[in-house]
Amino acid sequence: MENFKYFMPTEVYFGKDIIQEKKELFKGLGKKAYIITYKLPGRHYSLEDVQAVLDEFGIEYRIEFGIEENPSTETVEKAAAEVRDWGADFIIGIGGGSPMDAAKAIGVLLKNPDKKGIDLYTDGTLESIPIIGIPTTAGTGSEVTGFSVLTRNDLDTKQAIKSHIFPKYAFLDAKYLMEMPLRLTCATCIDALCHCIESYISTAGSELSRSLCEIGFQYFAKSIDDMRTVIGDPERAQSKTPYTYETRENHMMVSLIGGMCNAQTGTCLPHGMSYALTHNKHIPHGLACGLLIAEYLKTFKEPQNVARVEKAVHLCGFKDLDEFADFIDMMLLLKSDITPTPEEIEEYTREFCEQKHRFARHPEPAGYEEVKRIYTNSLLNKKH
Ligand SMILES: [Fe+2]
Numbered sequence: 001m002e003n004f005k006y007f008m009p010t011e012v013y014f015g016k017d018i019i020q021e022k023k024e025l026f027k028g029l030g031k032k033a034y035i036i037t038y039k040l041p042g043r044h045y046s047l048e049d050v051q052a053v054l055d056e057f058g059i060e061y062r063i064e065f066g067i068e069e070n071p072s073t074e075t076v077e078k079a080a081a082e083v084r085d086w087g088a089d090f091i092i093g094i095g096g097g098s099p100m101d102a103a104k105a106i107g108v109l110l111k112n113p114d115k116k117g118i119d120l121y122t123d124g125t126l127e128s129i130p131i132i133g134i135p136t137t138a139g140t141g142s143e144v145t146g147f148s149v150l151t152r153n154d155l156d157t158k159q160a161i162k163s164h165i166f167p168k169y170a171f172l173d174a175k176y177l178m179e180m181p182l183r184l185t186c187a188t189c190i191d192a193l194c195h196c197i198e199s200y201i202s203t204a205g206s207e208l209s210r211s212l213c214e215i216g217f218q219y220f221a222k223s224i225d226d227m228r229t230v231i232g233d234p235e236r237a238q239s240k241t242p243y244t245y246e247t248r249e250n251h252m253m254v255s256l257i258g259g260m261c262n263a264q265t266g267t268c269l270p271h272g273m274s275y276a277l278t279h280n281k282h283i284p285h286g287l288a289c290g291l292l293i294a295e296y297l298k299t300f301k302e303p304q305n306v307a308r309v310e311k312a313v314h315l316c317g318f319k320d321l322d323e324f325a326d327f328i329d330m331m332l333l334l335k336s337d338i339t340p341t342p343e344e345i346e347e348y349t350r351e352f353c354e355q356k357h358r359f360a361r362h363p364e365p366a367g368y369e370e371v372k373r374i375y376t377n378s379l380l381n382k383k384h
Contacts, residue, residue, distance in 0.1 A: 004206030008260055010133070010144045014172045014252070019046075019134070023053040025169055029130050030089020033061040034110075036079070036103045037094035046094050046134050046176045062086065070158060071102040072151040077117035080109035090130040093167070096188070097140035097149070100133045104148035104165035107131050120150070124162035133167035136176045138251035139188025139286055141195055141259015143170035158275070166263075172256060174248040178241045182230060185243065186331040189227075189251050191286030193220055193316070194270055194293055195258030200312055201305070202361040204265035214315055216257035221317030223250040224327065231330055265361065270296045272358040273371065276348040281338050290332050294325035295378040299370055305363050329382075338379070345375045 013022050026033070033054055037047055047063070054061050064079055079102070088110060093103030105120055107128030112119075115126065133143030142148075146164025151157075177185075196216035199205055205213070226247040230236050243251075273296075274288035283291070297309045298321060309321065318324040340348070349372040352358060359366055 001207055004208060006206065006208050006264060008144065008166070008263060010166045010170050011168065012144060012170045012172065012256065014256065016173060016175055017049075018171050018173050019049045019053060022169075022171065023056065026050075026053050026059060026132075027057045029132075029168070031059055032087060032089045033059050033092055034083050034088035034090075034106070035061055035063045035092045035094065036067055036099045036106070037063065037065065038067070038099060039065050042179065046136050046173070049173075050092055050094065050134065062088070067099055067102045069098050070149075070151045071098055071105075072153055073117035073120065074153065076102055076105040076109065076120075076150060080106045084110060084113060088129065090132065090168075091128075092132045092134065093142075094134045094136060096135070096137040097142045100131075100135070100140070100142040100167070101148040101150065103131050103133070104128060104142075104146075104167075105150055105161055107165060108161065108163055120148075120161040120163070121152070121159055122162060124164075126163045128163070128165045131165060131167040133170045134176075135170075135172060135252070135255065137180060137184065137188040138174075138177055138248070138255035139191035141192065141255050141262055143167055143172065144256060144259040145263040147263070157279075170256075172252050174245060174252045177248040177252060178243075178245065182237045182242050183333055185251070186227075186231075186333055187284045187286035187290075189220075189223075189254065189286070190290035190293075190328065190331055192216075192251065192255035192258040194286075194289040195262040195267065196220075196254060197293060197297070197312055198268035198270060199258070199261035199265045201300075201308060201363060202265040202268050203363050204361045205261075206264070209261045209264045212257050213261050213312075216254050216261070217312055217315035219250045219253040219257070221315060223247045223254075224317045227331065228327075231333070268296075269358065269362055269366070269371070269374070272355070273348070273352055273374065276351060277338070277340075280344070280348070281340065283338055287332055287334070290328050291338075292374055292378045294321065294328055295374045297321055297324075298377075299366070299374060300364060302364055340375075340379055342376075342380065345372065345380065348375055 093100035200213040270292040277288040
């Protein structure tokens with residue numbers, strides 16, 4: 001067996017009404033909490049649960065609703081400046097990746113008041129005040145990773161901050177997913193599945209992280225019948241709670257495991273290649289990864305990698321890669337034509353291949369031809 005390291009310092013609490021059950025943990029973090037979340041048209045159950053606990057213990061709090069999707073350096077800098085004098089003891093990030101990633105970056109700026117936003121990208125030694133991550137989607141896994149990805153307007157790109165900031169606690173309650181609509185469910189679930197698959201294939205994977213990925217695949221497999229039923233049933237698809245509680249729990253496990261494994265290995269080609277689609281064609285992150293994942297899995301030639309892909313596909317509940325590809329296609333639910341031109345594909349390929357580090361954990365020789373083939377077969381040779 002090869003040597004490996006596995007580092008996951010976040011305490012994970014999973015289950016129905018888990019925030020209420022573990023409320024004492026909030027008390028241990030201090031007297032002032034800064035909450036970062038987003039506004040919802042209906043009830044915000046996770047926020048209500050957090051507020052109930054904070055009120056019960058007399059913990060003062062402020063709520064920030066104004067963090068945008070893919071928060072920028074300027075946004076986290078401004079938020080930190082606004083609460084610095086007030087003196088938050090800890091931060092609670094409630095939502096998808098954006099509020100939780102923002103919470104980590106703001107936590108660093110609050111812990112290090114002399115630092116500017118730009119320092120987040122250069123100093124990997126900076127620590128944060130304690131963070132609590134509470135996911136309301138099942139995709140990003142940010143509640144169990146050290147990653148915080150921000151938008152850098154100065155470079156017109158997204159970039160992870162240099163420090164790894166793992167939340168102190170992650171509270172995962174599948175009831176917060178119940179009213180998530182079909183489209184967001186599919187996009188985030190594909191993202192979580194891609195984290196598991198890419199980590200499983202990555203050369204940075206270990207016996208331990210791959211065993212976890214295999215458990216993630218099995219939770220995904222448990223959800224596919226319900227996924228198929230909902231997509232084929234317009235009444236359920238449009239209902240307030242399209243999926244069963246069991247499906248939501250299964251997806252939350254895929255997301256949790258995807259995050260835990262992603263934290264060990266990082267992602268692979270599909271994630272790296274997806275950024276051009278999100279940036280240029282505004283395709284949501286999970287869908288952009290989903291568009292590429294099946295063709296990526298078809299590129300492998302070496303027997304041990306082909307066997308690994310086959311095992312992943314079987315554990316996910318499919319007889320072969322074609323059946324897997326059809327299922328992912330169904331989940332994409334694309335409304336508009338996102339087909340890039342052959343020239344655009346050339347451009348994405350060129351830009352991607354300039355970033356040599358993107359290939360570092362890919363287990364076979366790959367370069368321009370392979371990347372172009374994945375883009376072309378995924379986007380041009382296939383009608384979505
Ligand atoms: Fe992702």
